[in-house]
Amino acid sequence: MNPLKRLAPRPGALLPQDGAQRLLAGIAFLVTFGYGIYLTGEVLYLTQGLHLPAGEVGLGMGVAGAVALAAGIPVGHLADRHGARGVYTVMLLLCGLAMIGLCFTRTFWPFLFYATVFSFAQTAGYAARSPLIQHYAGDRPAEFRGYIRALTNVAFAASAVCAGWALELNTRSAYIAIIALGAVCHLVGAVMAWSIKSVPLRRAEQQGPRWVALRDRPYVVLSVLDGLMSVQYRVLTFAVPLWLVGFTSAPRWSVSSVVLANTVIVVFFQVRASRSITSVATSSAAFRRAGFAFLLSSAVFSLLPGMPPWAAVAAVLTAATVHSIGEIWQAAGGFELSFALARPESVGQYQGLFGMGLGLGTAVGPAVLTALCIDLGRPGWWILGAGFALTGLAVPVATRWAERATHRTQPAAEPAAEPATG
Structure with missing residues (x-):
């Protein structure tokens, strides 16, 4: 039986059957946990830890979100042409590095830069990951995506509990600690992504129109x-x-x-x-x-x-x-x-x-x-x-x-x- 045809998970099973599927699921859980604690603590860190005006924080997050909307198509195109594993790994690395940068941020412009990089890479990462999911989930990628969605909801719940510690302390060092933890999650996820066997490229993409x-x-x-x-x-x-x-x-x-x-x-x-x-x-x-x-x-x-x-x-x-x-x-x-x-x-x-x-x-x-x-x-x-x-x-x-x-x-x-x- 072709292992790529085996779906994840089997009815009643908690983990996928295929090794690459387990890695993709593990990365999804880890990265979502890191993103969740970042999402929970970001606004309070910026407004109460760094004392940035709420208007500047809202403006920066809006700009970052607008840039991120345009990330998926070009980065997905790169993944199709040059290899999904490498592009996905780079996106996770960028997320981790941007979160590290936020830990050292003191003023608006560095915040805007790192927040934009993070939002771009975080959004683009989903598109870069898609060829890996299509390949390793066999003929039922939607079911595997459903499994990942259920898993990431668990990760979000766990991240909310973890971030609650920082929210309760409400100190700059506590907020930095959870953002740094989020950075570690993304960096470890990048290492895991690079360990996945690469997916063969297809020439047909290079012969047709680019977009x-x-x-x-x-x-x-x-x-x-x-x-x-x-x-x-x-x-x-x-x-x-x-x-x-x-x-x-x-x-x-x-x-x-x-x-x-x-x-x-x-x-x-x-x-x-x-x-x-x-x-x-x-x-x-x-x-x-x-x-x-x-x-x-x-x-x-x-x-x-x-x-x-x-x-x-x-x-x-x-x-x-x-x-x-x-x-x-x-x-x-x-x-x-x-x-x-x-x-x-x-x-x-x-x-x-x-x-x-x-x-x-x-x-x-x-x-x-x-x-x-x-x-x-x-x-x-x-x-x-x-x-x-x-x-x-x-x-x-x-x-x-x-x-x-x-x-x-x-x-x-x-x-x-x-x-x-x-």
């Missing part, structure tokens, strides 16, 4: 649709807390229960959801189901004002559960579509484009959710839910367009492989 992903209009549309639906990732962490505290009688601890419920559902059910999605047809159906799940959860969230506390808690947990189910459906469908509809010789570039849609959706999410759910109130929740449902209905139309495209329907000869350079 083939951007020329693939159906794929661009699907990336935009996934980005629009990705606004939902901010609902439970941004809109719901503001809604609960400002407009309902639900106790404040219910905010934490929403995040906990979401984490538990993703950890235990993401792989199962991904395992049932094996084709473009089932992927587009998953998006359609996700859209209606978000519509239902948004409607329940809209009904919370005026409920007694016990009823509000029950309703918000019900809505959060429905929303989380929609989230794992969208994630699983996106994993499958993003690989199945990409040219195999340019998967890094395609994944960079798909990730750009997701990044844009999560970036504009707070502004969209504020305008709809907070400023408009109950009608805004209905508009939001209807938008998700319509987006879910549009995905099957776009996937049928993609499948009708010439390069999808005409069989092509297997491109010759070149020796990998890293």
